[in-house]
Amino acid sequence: MSASEEDAQLARYSFQRKLDEIAAAKGRATELISLYVPPGKQISDVMGYLRNEYAQSSNIKSRTTRKNVMWAIESLMGRVRAFKEPPAHGVAFFVGSKAVGADKSEPVTFIVEPPEPLNTYLYRCDSTFFLDPLAGMVHEPELWGLIVVDRAEVTLGWLRGKRVEVVRNKQSLVPSKHGRGGQSAHRFERMIEHAAHEFFVKVAEMAGETFLPKKDVLKGILLGGPGATKEFFFREGFLHYELQQKVVEPLFDTGYTDEYGLRELVEKATQTLHGLELTEEKRLVQRLLAEIRKADQGLAAYGPVGVQQALDAGAVATLLLSDGLRRRQVTFSCSACGKTFGRTVSDEEVDRVLDGPCPACGARSLSETSSEDYVEGLFRKAVASGAAVRLVSTESEEGEMLAKAFGGVGALLRYPLAAASS
Numbered sequence: 001m002s003a004s005e006e007d008a009q010l011a012r013y014s015f016q017r018k019l020d021e022i023a024a025a026k027g028r029a030t031e032l033i034s035l036y037v038p039p040g041k042q043i044s045d046v047m048g049y050l051r052n053e054y055a056q057s058s059n060i061k062s063r064t065t066r067k068n069v070m071w072a073i074e075s076l077m078g079r080v081r082a083f084k085e086p087p088a089h090g091v092a093f094f095v096g097s098k099a100v101g102a103d104k105s106e107p108v109t110f111i112v113e114p115p116e117p118l119n120t121y122l123y124r125c126d127s128t129f130f131l132d133p134l135a136g137m138v139h140e141p142e143l144w145g146l147i148v149v150d151r152a153e154v155t156l157g158w159l160r161g162k163r164v165e166v167v168r169n170k171q172s173l174v175p176s177k178h179g180r181g182g183q184s185a186h187r188f189e190r191m192i193e194h195a196a197h198e199f200f201v202k203v204a205e206m207a208g209e210t211f212l213p214k215k216d217v218l219k220g221i222l223l224g225g226p227g228a229t230k231e232f233f234f235r236e237g238f239l240h241y242e243l244q245q246k247v248v249e250p251l252f253d254t255g256y257t258d259e260y261g262l263r264e265l266v267e268k269a270t271q272t273l274h275g276l277e278l279t280e281e282k283r284l285v286q287r288l289l290a291e292i293r294k295a296d297q298g299l300a301a302y303g304p305v306g307v308q309q310a311l312d313a314g315a316v317a318t319l320l321l322s323d324g325l326r327r328r329q330v331t332f333s334c335s336a337c338g339k340t341f342g343r344t345v346s347d348e349e350v351d352r353v354l355d356g357p358c359p360a361c362g363a364r365s366l367s368e369t370s371s372e373d374y375v376e377g378l379f380r381k382a383v384a385s386g387a388a389v390r391l392v393s394t395e396s397e398e399g400e401m402l403a404k405a406f407g408g409v410g411a412l413l414r415y416p417l418a419a420a421s422s
Contacts, residue, residue: 009391010379013323015115016138017373019131020326022110024347025098027127031068031105032096033076034130036122039090043083049123050077068097068105069125079111090118094129145211145221145246147203148254148261150229151196154203156210157262159222163395164266166259167210172199204238211243224252224265284320284390285398288410299413302406304344311381315417319382322408324394327374336363344374378409387411 025032037046054073060066072095079093092112097105110129116137124130144159151174158165174195175188211218221243223230230251237244252268254261270279291300299317301310310316330350333340339360343353354366375391382389392399402410 006379006383006389009389010376011115012138013375013379013391014373016323017326017375018110018112019134019138021347022094022112022129023131025094025096025108025129027068027096028099028103028105029062029065029068030125030127031065031072032094032098032126032129033069033072034122034124034126035076035080035093035095036118036120036133037080037083037086037091037093038118038121039086039088041086041090041121043080043085046080046121047077050080053123053125071107072096075107075109079109087113089114089116092118092134096129142219143214143217144219145207145214145243146262146265147207147221147223147225148257148265149203149223149225149233150227150257151199153257154199154206155258155262156206157259159266163393164262166262168206169258170202170206172196174199200233200236200238203233204240207243208240211246212240215242215246218246221247222252222265222269223247224254224261224268225257226253226255281390281392281396282398284318284412285392285402285410288320288402288412291412296416299416301411301413301417302409304407304409307378307409307411310411310413310417311378311385311387313417314385315413315415316382316385316387316411317414318388318390318412319378320390320392320402320410320412321375321378322394322399322403323375323391324399324403325375325408329372329374329377330368331370332366333369334358334360334363334366336365337361340369 035046035050037043050073054070054077057066057069057073060069076093076095079095083091090113092114094108094110094112096108098108100106112134114134114137118133120133122130122133142159146155146157146159146164148155151172153169153171155169156167158167172195175192207221211221223234225233233239234244234247234251239247248269252265254264254268256264266279270283288300288302291298292302301307301316307316307319311319327344327346328350329342329344330353331340331342332353337358337360339358341359343349345353350368350371354368355364356366357364358366379389392402394400394403402408
């Protein structure tokens with residue numbers, strides 16, 4: 001994986017992480033304001049709109065809600081005023097008071113410059129932040145069409161990044177082989193061939209309906225099936241010419257033409273499509289498991305402790321990180337004894353640590369002194385040491401195993417490291 005691809009991985013992760021953080025904020029009432037400013041929008045027009053909303057908010061009946069909304073608009077105007085013009089892709093503001101329990105709230109502010117241009121100007125006040133325009137920008141890098149076909153059945157699907165999705169399945173009415181002889185055998189054979197032709201025409205129509213609307217973003221089409229039927233279907237040009245050009249050659253042999261056949265097709269495509277993300281992730285995690293199973297644990301480290309030891313020793317060749325990890329590396333300090341300590345915790349766990357006793361002296365006087373996203377921290381440390389990094393999706397079986405069995409982190413090593421076990 002090139003440096004630019006690794007940067008793109010981290011950028012996608014960081015963007016999704018930010019959206020998750022924003023989505024977690026909930027207001028007790030309609031106290032959270034979302035503002036989307038597209039490129040080219042006049043800041044003076046935005047300020048005029050906000051001043052009008054501020055005046056209207058004075059009519060809110062609830063005293064607490066009115067106070068929080070007016071504060072949010074005031075804060076928002078201050079943030080917007082800092083921009084002479086919107087950035088190249090526009091900018092989104094999320095400001096308000098989120099509920100923190102016990103009938104209390106605290107102010108929150110997020111400013112997001114999206115990876116793609118915003119195409120709408122939008123202001124919304126609600127109990128949650130409105131994220132739909134940004135959520136649509138979290139793209140999987142590749143989209144592939146899948147077809148497995150024989151004379152009896154066809155199944156169409158998508159390989160959307162790392163996820164296999166069944167779209168359509170259809171059984172044919174083509175008669176099976178027969179034992180008739182003489183003149184009737186030739187007539188029956190013609191009937192079979194006609195039925196097969198009609199079925200292939202229908203398959204092509206289904207493929208057109210499924211794949212042509214996405215042809216501009218479709219990376220390619222993987223075509224497979226048992227026997228020679230797939231070659232006949234492709235060679236005779238049943239597919240729409242734009243889809244025909246996207247079929248990856250050679251075609252792939254599969255034993256099935258149902259949902260399992262689609263998954264078999266993706267597996268068979270591994271060697272031809274070496275860089276395909278799903279198969280590459282599966283290969284890396286399977287290699288990690290093979291190394292772990294070795295008597296001496298081989299060239300592998302797993303779990304937060306083992307991987308951290310391997311990174312500190314500079315022994316990591318490839319770092320595997322679950323993109324479902326949502327944790328922070330936080331440093332806490334105690335004002336009573338002056339001790340500091342670090343913990344890898346979720347956002348919810350931070351408050352529990354702060355409310356708990358100091359592990360050194362037992363005093364309840366802890367404060368948070370520094371914080372870094374756990375995945376981003378490991379990512380940067382690995383790249384600095386010359387290691388490759390792969391973010392593994394939890395949507396694949398191997399990715400789910402990495403997340404659940406190994407704490408979301410694993411590493412393939414350059415050399416054996418006895419201390420690199422969790």
